[in-house]
Amino acid sequence: MSASTAVLKAEFRLFVREPLSLFWIIVFPTVLLTILGLIPSFREPNADLGGSRMIELYVPVNVLLAMIMSGIQALPPVLSGYRERGILRRMSTTPVRPASLLAAQIVLHFAAALGSALLVVAVGRLAFGVALPGQLPGYLLALLLGALSALALGAAVTAVTPTSKATTVVGSAVFFPMMFFAGLWTPVQAMPGLLQRIVGYFPFGAASQALNQAAEGGWPDWTNLGVTAAWAAVLIAAAVRWFRWE
Amino acid sequence: MPIIEVSGLRKAYGGRPVVDGVEFAVEEGEIFGILGPNGAGKTTSVECVAGLRERDAGTVRVAGLDPRADRKELTGILGVQLQESELQEKLTVREALELYSAFYPDPAGWRELAERLGLTGKLTTRFGKLSGGQKQRLFIALALIGRPRVVVLDELTTGLDPRARRDTWKLIEEVRDSGVTVLLVTHFMEEAQRLCDRIAVFKQGRVAALDTPAGLIRRSAGGTVISFAPSRPLDDGDLAGLPEAETFEHRNGRLTIHGTDTTVNAVISLLARRQITAHQLRVTDSTLDEAFLELTEAREN
Structure with a gap:
């Protein structure tokens, strides 16, 4: 067994020994989707949303929530x-x-976030009849970039904070606005025009729109993919630049 | 040829020199102690030896390797136990041993190592649940698992109870007897005196003295202590005439003389000549403690 395989194996065992982390990353986004799906009006077509149902918008939101939970909430305290x-x-x-x-x-948190996203999409389809993403490669690309920027943001938070305590505080401070950008309180598509454009410049706002476009069957806008990719690149560079080994 | 050679080693933090011209050489197969008060530059020096710190100046060679430039090769022959380096809380002893054996091309068998270190009964225990002594034993096991030629142990027994400390000492001697060179940083005199073949005493970023424990004691004033309760008082003139005697002290009817072996012989013949009986006569070597305090005294002249 090579050294990196051994490290991955040991870290995997440790990862599954953190029930709280596993809950927030893998279980919580699907639970939240289920709760929202139980609201009757969310299951009705809504004229304000161009005939879409609210629950359809919340599938990509909860997919992003899985990324944010994993990358920003769970990962930084571990690294720190x-x-x-x-x-x-x-x-x-x-x-x-x-x-x-x-x-x-990072690999393990990435895998857990993807697994969680899969679970959200599956439960959306099976429990609430939300159609599977129409443009699958586009959806996967948006998902990948979203996950990458979440992990990069978590790594950057770890890099700029000197202690575990500071990491947790900064992580939480970043966590809430990111959930807002992802559309957890109001899905990005349901936001007023100006706010929607502003949110589109933030990593999860752009990723949220890209996921929606792909879910509806079109190729996501390159602007949305580009913004998400650019954030990922900048955050990775920042994490590498400022990370302290001790 | 020495296995570790350090010369002219310098390291400053924020302009303040912490290590300032340290020089020593460790022979293969010895336990070499680094002793000194807090802040004397002990840890920084061994971190430079282990390649964890970039030195500002000087040369360091471990088995001919430069710890910074030949980092990769060095980690293969050097086992290190540092202060304040833990393991993942929920990793079990067995998992830690297996993990670390995967890092080396020809690791020691972790089962035998666990057996030797008395960890066999703890293999399924998580790191976070181990006692201080068990953690230290696991750290020694991890430092030895790559079959190193040299191990660096920094303040290994700090925080251990006397029993666990003695067990650890026995272990370190066994490690040395198996042919591994040990570089031991400590601030316990008893530990240094008992374990080390040679000791470098650090003081303010320099090596103040380097010798065997016995040699360090000998070179300090009053290496041998003679103490007894005389049946009747001795004449001051007689005492002053004793060869190589450094100090005299009368307390509660006991006389204590610091001197050398020559002094001891002279005292015995003096007592015989004066027909004085020495009750509760004790002749002891001065301890490393005393030598250490003298060597590291803040006195500059």
Whole structure:
């Protein structure tokens, strides 16, 4: 077994030993979708939304919620704790670079977020009859970029905060606006025109619109994909630039 | 040829030199101690040896390797236990041992290592649930798992109870006996005196003295202590005539003389000549404690 496989295996075991993280990443978005789906008016076609049903808009929102939970809520305290408790330092005395530990955690959070997204889409289809994404490659691309920017934002938060405590505080402060941009309170499509345009410049606002367009069967706007990709790139660069190993 | 060579090592933090011209060499197969008060630059020096810190100046070689430039090769032959480096809270002992063995091309068998370190009964226990002594034993196991030629152990027994500390000492001796060179940072005199073949005493970023524990004690004033309750008082003139005696002290009817072996012989013949009986006669070596305090005294001249 190669060293990186061993690291991934060990970190996977640790990952499944965190029931609270697993709940927020994998279970919560689907539970929330179910609760919203139980509101009768959300299941009715709505003239203000061009005949769409509210629950249809909430599928992409909860998909993004899974990304945000994983990348911004769950990931930063883990990375920050590894740094603060000298786990990275201990590993840096071995032939294996401590970066492999961070990479394993990022991969696992990414996989959990994708699994959660799949669950949201499946429950939307099975329980509430929400059609599967019409433009699947476009949907997957938007999903991938959304996940990437969420993980990158979490990594950047870890990079700029010196202690675990600070990471948790900054993480929560970032978490709520990101949920707003994703459209958790009001789906981006239901926002007034100006607000919708502004939100479109933020990572999850753009990703939310891209997911919606792909869900409806069209190829997502390159502007939306571009904004999401640009955020991901900037945040990754920031995380790499400012990350402190101890 | 020494396995670790350090010369002219310098490291400053924010313009304040923490290590300022440190020089020492460790021979293969010895337990080499680094002793010194807090802030003397001990940890920074070993971190430079382990390649974890970039040095500002000087040379460091471990088995001929430069710890920074040859980092990759170095990690293969150097096992390190640092201060304040933990493991993942929920990782079990067995998982930690398996994980770390996967890092090395030819690891020691983790089962034997666990057996040797008394961890066999704890294999399924999570790191967070181990006692301080068990954690330290696991750290030693992880430092040894890659079959290193050199291990660096920084303040290994801090926070252990006396029993666990003694067990750890026995372990370190076994490690040395298996041919591994040990670089041991400590601030316990008893530990240094008992374990180390040679000791470098650090003071304000420099090596103030480097010798065997016995040598350090000998070179401090009053290496041998003679203490007894004389059956009748000794004449001050007689005492002053004792060869190589450094100090005299009368307290509660006991006389304590600091000197050397020559002094001891002279005291015995003096007592015989004067027909004085020495009750409760004790001849002891001065401890490393005393030598250490003397060597690291803030006195500059």
